[in-house]
Ligand code: RIB
């Protein structure tokens with residue numbers, strides 16, 4: 585079977601780590617590059633975390649550093665959710681290697697050209713690197729087969745009442761991505777807040793004791809109270825959603841929509857405005873928006889991936 589070449593742009597926090605561990609085990613995926621961006625925690629920490637997870641996977645995927653701040657807005661982090669180190673304090677050895685010397689946006693472009701139109705880009709953090717790459721290299725979009733993102737929400741928000749964190753951190757970059765002319769496959773809170781793993785399911789995964797399952801439980805379990813306070817009965821594996829879509833698209837339900845980002849207002853800054861539930865329709869349907877997931881299947885495939893190490 586020919587594998588899908590995949591580039592992952594991440595702000596490695598606890599669910600990015602789970603997403604990397606998942607993608608690495610999908611037999612139809614070949615990770616060809618990783619890039620890091622300021623998001624959950626600052627760039628130096630998201631980079632160290634990504635390198636640590638590569639060591640945990642025993643892989644030496646090239647890691648390229650990108651933006652240490654958003655395009656225009658002041659940088660805000662999510663250390664309140666992911667812990668000061670970004671991995672929930674779960675103990676991992678210091679990384680065995682350094683990131684590459686090339687900037688993320690240039691490395692991504694060069695790999696997209698090398699893959700000659702087959703590269704799938706999965707962005708699971710703020711979209712600063714992706715927007716920078718699309719701006720510096722206007723033909724990048726022609727070399728990308730697909731752009732999948734974890735970000736946004738047709739309804740609600742988790743950083744403000746109306747904005748999801750990844751989009752809120754850099755709404756201007758996000759707007760550039762949604763307007764780039766290539767359809768975006770968007771895994772927003774509408775679906776990712778349904779993609780949760782309960783405490784009992786976490787224990788079940790960790791019953792097979794390996795460094796990977798131990799790390800997963802140690803990094804995720806402390807997040808439970810945060811989600812319980814939100815009335816969600818498990819920890820949301822936001823960033824795992826686009827990864828499992830790569831192999832199991834059938835467990836997700838998506839709808840075509842127009843999606844644009846609020847970059848000026850105060851109350852709704854970073855909102856992904858969609859026409860899904862509106863009589864007024866945007867002219868251009870620039871996104872496929874994931875709305876539902878078969879959670880049992882999601883958990884089964886995720887658990888299989890983590891227990892396959
Ligand atoms: O809103 C959830 C998103 O923000 C996830 O990507 C999580 O890792 C954080 O970056």
Ligand code: CA
Nearest residue numbers: 595600708709
């Ligand atoms: Ca993330």
